[in-house]
Amino acid sequence: MTDYSLGDRGTLRVITDDYYDAEILQVFEELQIDREKVWNGEARLIPEPNNPYEPNSIAVYIDDIKIGRLSPADSAEYWKPITRVVASGYDAIAHLQLSAVLRRRDGESFIESEGLLSLSPAHSLFPLNQAPTQATLLPQGPSMKVLDEKDYAEYLHSILPPSGEGRVILSLEVNALRQPDGSFIDSVEVFHDRKKVGRLSTQMSEQLAPVIRYAFERNKLTSAWGTIRGNAFELSLTVQAVRASELPAEWFEELPNNVPELLPETENFKVPESYEPTEGELNRQNLSKKKRGLVGSFSVGGGTASDSPGSVEVKSGAGVENPNRRIALLLGIVGALILIGGVFVVFAEPMLGILAIVLGASIVFLGLFMGRPPMEATSDQ
Template sequence: MFPVFPDGYVEVVGEYYHQAAIETLLRPTLNGEGVSAELTLALVPEPDNPNGEGAISVRSEGLVLGYLSRADARRYWPVVARIVASGYQVSVLGRVYAYKRRSYDGKVEISADVTLRLPEPEAIVPLNVELASGVLLPKGNSLQVLGEEDHFDHLFNYVPPTGEGFLLLELRRGTKQYKNGSTKDMVFVYLDGEEVGQLSGQSGGHYLPTIRHLEDFGKKTMVWGKIKGSALSASLTIHGAKSHELSDEWLDAQPTASFDLVPESSTYDLPDAYKGAKRTNRPCQARPAPRAGAGDGGSHAFTSSAGGLQGDASAGHAPTTSIPAGTTSAPKPPGRFSKILMWFALVIGVLGLFAEPVGATFWLLVSLITRLYRRRKAAKFEAHRRHDAFSEG
C-alpha cells in the first residue's frame, strides 16, 4: 500500500452508475438520514477501460464507487501509474455520503457523493520517498519543528521548485541536558539520517510512548512532514497522530513506509483492471490502433503526451463505453412543461388561498410535487453529465 498525504479535495464522478456498490458499503435506509463515512480508498488505473484511455477508478474493498473526471485522470495518471507499476496500491482518504430515496416513478435510488483528500499530482510522492524507511504514523495535526533554521544547508536540498512539498521524517528519542545538570527526554527530527530540528518538550511528550514502543520492535518512527521554503530559508512541520490517538488496529499492523518505485517514464506496464459492463446504446469514437510492440491483452503500456494520455488498444476491445446492466438510455433534464405546470399551480394556489382554500391547497400540492420531480430529475441528469465528463472528455 502506498499512502497519500490527505491534502486538498477532488470530487469523484459517476457515483450514479455504482449505486449497488455504495449501498453494499454504507447500507443507507429508505427515506432515512444520509449515511456518511470516512474511508481509505484506492485509486486504480484501468488501461483496458473501453470508455477511453487513462481511466482511474475509485474503489473500496474491491468495489468501484466512481471515477476521477477525465480532466483529473489526465493530471494524476502518470504518478498513479508509476506507483501501481511499482507493485503498490495507491491509498487515499475519502468521504462517502449516500442516502436512499424513492424516485417519482417508484424506483428506489441511491444518491451518493464521494470526495477524495488528494493533493496535487506532484505532491503525491514524498520528496525523499526512496531514502525513507520505518513505521509511518497516521496523519495528525500540524506541529512546528523548532531549530530548523540551524539545518538549512541540509533542508535546502529538499525545497522543491514549487516552494512546498511533503517529506517522510524520522522521530528519534534523545536527551537534553540543562545548565543545572538535569536532563529531559526530547524528540528530535531527522531527515534521511541527518538531524533537522526538534519538537518542544510538550509536543514531543505526545510521541515518546510511540517511539519507545516501536524501539522495542527494532523499528523507526516515521511521520509526514511538510517543507516550505526558498533559496533563503525553510520551514518544517510534522503531521503525525499522537500516542493517545493511535488505534489498536494500527498498533497491531505497524504499516511500514519503505518504497522502491520504478524510474519515472513516459510508459508503464499495467495490469488490466476494468470491472464494468459494456453499453451499445450509443456510439463513441474509435480507439487508436495498436502500436508496434504493444503487449498482449493482459497488460498495457500507456504514454503521456501534451495531447493527453494515449494507450494501446488490445485485441477484443471494441469502441464501446460502459454503464451498469439495465440502463437503457441517458437521463434527460427537466422539461419546459413541468416548469410551466409548477409555476402555474403555484400562482393559482397562492391567489386562491382566501377565496377557495381547499382548491388552493390542491394546486399548491401540485406545485410542490412538480418541484420535487424536477429536482430529482435534474440531480439524475447532473450525475449522468458528471459521469460523461470522463467518458466523452
C-alpha cells in the same frame, strides 16, 4: 499487495452518482430518506487502461467494491503517478470520505452521494526522499510545526524543490534532555536522511515519545510525512502525523512502512487491464441521461438492490408526422388575416376592431397549439 500511502495534502472529488448506486448501497447496507450516512476509511485507486467508455480511467474501490471513478481530467492528471505505484507492485491508497442519502422526488426514490479523496496534487504525491528501510511510518494526520528549523536553514534550502514546496519523509528520534533542576524531559528530534533539521514541541514530544520507543524496542525507526515550504529568504518545515492517541491497534501490530521504493521515473508504466464493470456500467448504453429512480426498501441483503419498474421518459417526437399540421396552418392564416383587419377597423369602429383583434389572436394561438410537435412516450423497462 502492499499498500502505498499517497500524499494527502489536498481534496479531490470522486464521481459516484451515475453508475454506482448498487455498490454504494453495499457499503452502507441501508439508507433512509433524508438521513445522510458518512463512511471514512482507506480507498484504493485502480487504473483501468481497458475501460471501454473512458480509456485510462482511474476507479475508486472500498475493499473489492467499486464506488466511483475520477473525472476524465483528474484521471489524466493522476494517471502517471498512480500507474507508477501499481507497476511497482503496490496498491495506491488514499483516505476517502463517502457520504450518501436517500431522496424522494416526484414519486421516485434515488440516491445522492459524494466522495472526497484526501489527495495531494499529482506532483506532490510522492516524497522527495525515501523512508529508511528499517522504519515504520506513522499515518498521515494534522500538521505539527518543526521548531529550530532556522538553525538548519542552509541544509534545508539545499533540499527545497524549485517549486517552493515538497513532501518529505522525516525520521523521529527521542532524546532525553537534562533540565536545570536535574530532571529529564523527552525531546523528539527531527531528521531528514540522517541529518538533524529541528525538533518538535515539548507537548508533541511527550505524546510521541512512547510510540517512538515502542518501535525502537522492535528494531524499527519511526518516520513521518513532512512538508517543506519556502523561498530564498525563508522556509518552514512541518510534520504530518496522527496523534499518538489516535493510532489504530493494527499499526502497533504491523509497524508498517507503506511508502516503499518505487520504480524509476519513465514515460509510461504498464499496468494490468483491471476494468470490472459495475451493474450500472454494464447497462450504461441503456441508461438515460436522467438518473433512474430506485424503489424498494433500499437495504442490501446478499448484495443486491432493486431498480424501478417501468419508469417513463418523455421525448420530443422529432420526425413524427403531425396529422393536424395542415389545419393548424389554415387556422394560423385565417387568424392572422382577422387580426390585421381588426387593427385597421379599430380606428373607425373601436368595439368591432377590438373584437376582431381578440378573435384573430385566439385563432392564431389555436393554430399554434394544434401544430405543436407530438410527444412520444417511451417506457424504460
